[in-house]
Amino acid sequence: MYAIKRGLPWSTVGQVACVTKDLLPKLVGLKTSDAVHVIRDQLSQIEPRLSSGHHAVLMDFILKTYVPHQRLYQAFLNGDTGVRHIRSELEVEGPPHPPPLCEGTDAVELEQQQVLEETRSKTEADIMKLKVKTEAQMMAKLQASLNDLPREGNICRLEVEKLLHNFLQSQGQIMMESLMEEASLTDSLLNLKLRQKSQLTERHLTNDPVSTKQHCVPTSTKKKFV
Incomplete structure (x- = not known):
């Protein structure tokens, strides 16, 4: 050519x-x-x-x-190359057979589960931090109350009762604020669960509607003449 x-x-x-x-x-x-x-x-x-x-x-x-x-x-x-051919057989593995659809997980449901799990982990971490913070505040308040005690001389009973009352009141206030914040975090997690459950129920009803109408079967009526 x-x-x-x-x-x-x-x-x-x-x-x-x-x-x-x-x-x-x-x-x-x-x-x-x-x-x-x-x-x-x-x-x-x-x-x-x-x-x-x-x-x-x-x-x-x-x-x-x-x-x-x-x-x-x-x-x-x-048809002659003078080259020795080396042949080897390789086993080719195909992809695994997919499981039935009924055993699968809905993509939206899986995404919601992941969001819920992440939120749960974050909530647990926030509650743990809150408890550590509350304990530190209570110890700091206790140390401050002890520092208010006079180092020399005697202290009357009324002053002791007043210091004790103020200490317990401050401790109770710290505990109350901590419990309210913990309850708010837990409530947010619970609301997320309920909201996701409601959305899934709505979605399932939309994809697989169930007719609630009753099917009426017509029946013949006979008139009796006297």
Whole structure:
């Protein structure tokens, strides 16, 4: 095909095809310099003799394509490559068979479960932080109350009762605020559960509506004539 595109006569094209085919066994194992000598000799045997331009073009084409890929050409033309084939069998595993749809989890429901789990974890962490904070506040208040006691002299009963009353009142206030905040966090989590449950119920009813209408069966009536 290359010789045809270059405008060589048909008789010359046939000779070029034969020459290139005969080159296969002669080029095996040769160095580039030796291969050039063999190719030049083979092209010189074509009659009528090639012009210097055609000779140079074919020489360049064979050196750039035929020589580097001589094993490929040899396999295509003669079916013999001289290369040992190594074959190995690989086991191909297909994807697992999907379970029935009835055993699957609804995508929306799964997303809601993930949101609920994340919210639950965050709520538990917030409650734990709140308890630690409350305990620290109570201890700080206790230390402040102890620091208010006089270091020298006696203290009367009335002052002791007043200090104790103030301490218990402050402790109760801290506990009340902590419990109210904990109740608010728990209430938010409960509201999320109820809201998700309501949404799922609504969605299931929309996807699988249940008719509540009663089907009436017509019955024949007979009139009695007296």
